[in-house]
Amino acid sequence: MIRSLSFYNFRNLSDLTFQPSEKINILWGKNAQGKTNIMEGIWLFCGCKSFRGAGDKEMIRFGEKEAQLFCSFTDEKDEREAKITITDRRRAFLDGEALSSPVRLMGQFSAVVFSPAHLTLIKNGPGERRKFLDTALCQLYPVYAGMLSRYYKALHQRNSLLRDLPYHHELSDTLDAWDQLLANAAVRVLKARKKYALLLENAAQEIYEGISGGEIFHCSYRQSASEDDFVNALVQNREQDLRRKSTGVGPHRDDLQITIGGKSARSFASQGQQRSAALALKMAEAKILFEQTGAFPVILLDDVMSELDESRQNYILNHIENKQVFITCCDPNTVQKAKEGRFFHIENGKLTEKKEK
Template sequence: MIIKNLSSKGFRNFSGLEFSPAENMNVIYGDNAHGKTNLLEAIWLFCGAKSFRGAKDSELIGFGQQKAVNSCDFIFGEVEKNAKIIIEDKRKAELNGKMLSSASKLAGNFYAIVFSPTDLNLVNDGPAVRRRFLDTAIGQLYPIYNEKLRSYMKAVNQRNTILRDLKFHSDMEFLLDDFEASLAVNIKDILKYRYRYVEILKEILPEIYGGISGEREILDIEYSSPISKDLPVENIAEILKLSRKEDFITGNTSVGPHRDDLDLCLNGAKVKNFGSQGQKRSVCLALKLSEAKVLKKITGEYPIALLDDVMSELDQNRQNFILNHIKDWQVFITCCDPSNIKGLKNGTVFEMKGGNFCNITVK
């Protein structure tokens, strides 16, 4: 994947930005609050996903503007394409001049990974962030997974409602039998994607970790769930039934993919409990870069890498790894401290001021 041109009008603080990035490393440099993250956000939206900052669509329209229009020429599968996103009262998207039924349908037509400072908590935070990592990665590869996940979450919420209602109508417990039988099918389906994704990640992660950290420790990853990979649907339904007693009390479903986690170990010891700060950061970075490699392995296409403001959080060795070892793909890095990019050997630096570029330097 390579972005050739991007234009943005009425999006955040862009009144009419025109951007023709280099095919390799692009550094977006500038003081705070000038629009660096806005630019990465604009690129990310072409994946068909929501803003990685969790912003609502209405917040993306420039102050005092009626609508935002972003247009991107890019190469995908060696073919030049164009995607357009129009954010008005609703978000709409076009691909090669044809309106899509919804903007989320851009998924699968444009690939990117995003790494921002919150991702440096991928190891330290609770399981929800690691599940989100998995779900974003899988959803980009297989857009249908997003729909499956939505219906699974809806089914979990329905089971919770039934559980809570049973407090008043305990004679209705039989309702759960059929419901759990179909929920078990959903669970099996989601787990199939998750286990398979982690299997592929396992092949890629250790090498990338070694490259970043320069260490010889072995990084291993496992999908952690009380429901094992090959467990038949009937047994999953049985597990749900067995958990009813506990779930009645809490009113929540205690087993299923919405409770699972990823285990990350260095030489067999859990990184979360035993890793140093530096090791944890390397693992987070390795996870994100592996996400890109998995995409490449499965689709044949390298995603765009969007690295937002992470350089100042990393030591010089890790900075240099990012600046000079991510080859063969297009990278966008934002930073505001010039010392963070002094190790850059090959790339273009775009200085951003007030939502526009004021300086472009090729190294």
């Protein structure tokens, strides 16, 4: 939970300090005042890059050389002090000690972010959903990152063999060995993803049904080859793979299929349904992180209310009690129904506590 935040020369936030509520924090104000910048600044304390895909230098205030961000937060027992500086690169410090890389903040402070950019989770192709599963799994089990990179390494090696084979027939015997190696790595990734997809379905189903007032949500892992007989699937697909010079089955071709009322959310859901589904997946990610690690991540909801009708908004506002949440919006009226919320008005990078327009 965040106790205090200070940002200096971070985007348009030249000098901003505030002590957020332990519960709901509503950051409101007109367009282009700095609301998303605050969310982006908080997110950096997870050890990740900007969720907007911005390069580090872009986040330094125009005309300045360095941005500084401070965050004091509590984990299960202790109060921790984290600091991030951005110059030619991003550096992180924890309790006064320089960390070897900002990634080291991962696991110390955790947050889940939802912004309009995350609608691609529903709208885009399978790659986006695989990335969601992989990122969530990396936060949960750091060893998963190694499993994933071993799989992709084996995949690239098999693919380059497929490209070389027409010119080097003597290599054809080695394909069996590569298939076995790829299969071993694939099975680990598949098992982890399927296990996570089940947790996700349970958690997201309940949240989605709540937000929508009873619509039926499902998500399930769609695999191109089963972990029980992966080598066989590769062998059966071999001729096609040799023709295409790439591997046609495996975790890199899989998807997380999302349906609402039995129909594909990507193809048929409305804007509000897609937004609700992406939000349910993100909230489910937070719930799973809590169930598995005991610490509830800070929830960052950027611009989540637009396109949602009043009943959906109310459900969201009143079902995130006992968690620390930051919500941005333009009109404070849309969030007046939040119980226990504190309201912060943002104008030209400055923050004042205030509820009314």
